[in-house]
Amino acid sequence: WWDHVQPAPKDPITSVTQAFLSDPTPLKLNLGVGAYRDDKGKPVTLECVRRAAEKISGCEILESTKATTKSKFVQDCIKLAYGNDSSVVREGRFAGVPALSGTGACRLFAEFQRRFYPNSQMFLPMPTWSNHHDIWRDSQVCTRTYHYYDPDTKGLQFQALVNDIKNAPDRSFFLLHPCAHNPTGVDPNYEQWKEISHIFKIKNHFPFFDMAYQGIASGDVERDATAIRIFLEDGHLLGCAQSFSKNMGLYEHRVGCVSSETSRPLVFFLETSIVSRDDKQATAIKSQLQRIVRAMYSSSPVHGPLLVSTILNDADLKALWEEEVKVMVDRLISMRITLRQTLEELNSSSSWEHITKQVGMFYFSGLSPEEVNQLQRDFHIYMTNDGRISMAGVTSSNVDYLASAIHEVTKV
Ligand code: PLP
Ligand code: LMR
Known part of the structure; x- marks a missing residue:
């Protein structure tokens, strides 16, 4: 055989x-x-995670509260990435599902992309995290690359990057690392992100942010979301993969989220009545993501999301x-x-x-x-x-x- x-x-x-x-x-x-190690070379369990685990130990996770926990987690992720005060959060303009960490989030998005844009391609930076190529290949989405890193200056090849974005067919998908680019450690600065966002707007490209290192570039989780916030301010619809492997040290818990901003408020629970055509669209995105999850691994674990939400909703933690x-x-x-x-x-x-x-x-x-x-x-x-x-x-x-x-x- x-x-x-x-x-x-x-x-x-x-x-x-x-x-x-x-x-x-x-x-x-x-x-x-x-994978983060301390100065003794040892893996680290963050104190906030330890305390959150104590806080939730003994909490019984009932079937009925699982869905609420996961929805809450998605909302918390969205706030963290898109900003507490952003209109996306205020108006609930997003569709998201918990994912098996950053890798799972990318895989879900790639599946979603192929399903609804079967002939599309994903533009990846050159170089990028090696698994990006494998994830989109396994999802049967062709990949192309765009210039990013300049080996001569060991910095950003900005003009070549801009040219590639301009020369790509209109309405292309681009994967962007919003901070702490892997493997190069080279990120665009504020003005460069502004310019990239501006050209994306003209070209009608779809930005998919793979945010595996929020906080790990500058030490400030808000500052590391600058690129995403710029794109939001400029009125883009975007997708985002989030991982808590690095910034919360939750490698083995596989906690992540995939989300997409939508043009209209998302009705979170599917049983809520659908009031307008655009709400329908937002709900449709979420239900299709859930359908992909269902056939791949049925549902995501609940403990990791609960840990993350416990930390993000407790001011001290x-x-x-x-x-x-x-x-x-x-x-x-x-x-x-x-x-x-x-x-x-x-x-x-x-x-x-x-x-x-x-x-x-x-x-x-x-x-x-x-x-x-x-x-x-x-x-x-x-x-x-x-x-x-x-x-x-x-x-x-x-x-x-x-x-x-x-x-x-x-x-x-
Ligand atoms: N995306 C990038 C750019 C990464 O470097 C990594 C690596 O950890 C991931 C996604 C996947 O993260 P996770 O371990 O959370 O699946
Ligand atoms: C890495 O690039 O080393 C990390 O992102 C971990 C991984 O899963 O590859």
């Missing part, structure tokens, strides 16, 4: 962990997968969460500063300023595949083949070792 099944190609990110785990050397460093996000981001930034300083002190001839210019979880080093191999072979330092370094794996105890290893493989 299955003789024709060949081994699948390795995933460029998770295979790094596998290689790392099978290396018997005690002094080894995993800078592959982007929310303030604690925002502080804890800041602590994580400050640690990432301080590791960037130390790595750069240490490399500069080694009198390396290369420029290392982009280590501190880039933001978020990753430093896109520009190391070549040969240099990456050498780091792995000679120093047992593991990272993805494209030279992406997860700053979350860098600590005060290993940063000197990392700097001297990078210096060794890059010196001429």
Whole structure:
């Protein structure tokens, strides 16, 4: 039956962990997968999550309250992404469903896109999180790429990006990373987002924001939503995938949300009477998303959404969460500063300023595949083949070792 099944190609990110785990050397460093670690290299359970878990422990989740919990969660996600005071929230102009974290949210949107725009394509930034290509491919939506990162400046290739947006057919779908772009750590600035939004408007493109790192770019969850807020102000309809893996450390809980702003108020509960044609449309979007979920995995778990809502609706827990996000981001930034300083002190001839210019979880080093191999072979330092370094794996105890290893493989 299955003789024709060949081994699948390795995933460029998770295979790094596998290689790392099978290396018997005690002094080894995993800078592959982007999962937050503290300065001792340990995974972190946020205190706000611990307290929220205590608060809800013993709460019986009845069949009748599940739907309310999930609807509430979607509303909380929308507020967080689109802004408490936004007209979208005030007028309830959105359709959303809980998703199996950021990946599941992207997958649901991709399915939805194919179902209702079967011949459409998704434009992805070049480069992007490798799984984006796989998600849209498995959903049978063709992907194209748009210019984003400039290897020469290690910054944004803004003019080429603008040209690609202008040259794409009108009404194209574009995936945008609103903050802490993965893998490059390069985000457009405020003026550039304004311009991108302006051109999207002229071209009638549909922006789909994949927000896996809200808070992790600047340390401020509100500021990291700037791109989305600009698009909303400019009157776009948009889609959004949200994940709480990174900013709440809920990796294994798989908590996310996919939502789409709609032109008219959404009637949240499907049994509520439908009063106007536009309300009908909003309800239709939600019910179609639910239909996709039903056939894929029936329904999403309720515990993760309950944790998130408990944090977002308790002023003390929310303030604690925002502080804890800041602590994580400050640690990432301080590791960037130390790595750069240490490399500069080694009198390396290369420029290392982009280590501190880039933001978020990753430093896109520009190391070549040969240099990456050498780091792995000679120093047992593991990272993805494209030279992406997860700053979350860098600590005060290993940063000197990392700097001297990078210096060794890059010196001429
Ligand atoms: N989107 C981007 C850009 C990511 O970097 C990630 C990685 O975590 C995801 C989506 C998926 O997130 P999750 O782990 O929540 O599925
Ligand atoms: C990464 O890019 O390392 C993270 O987004 C984790 C993942 O699932 O790939």
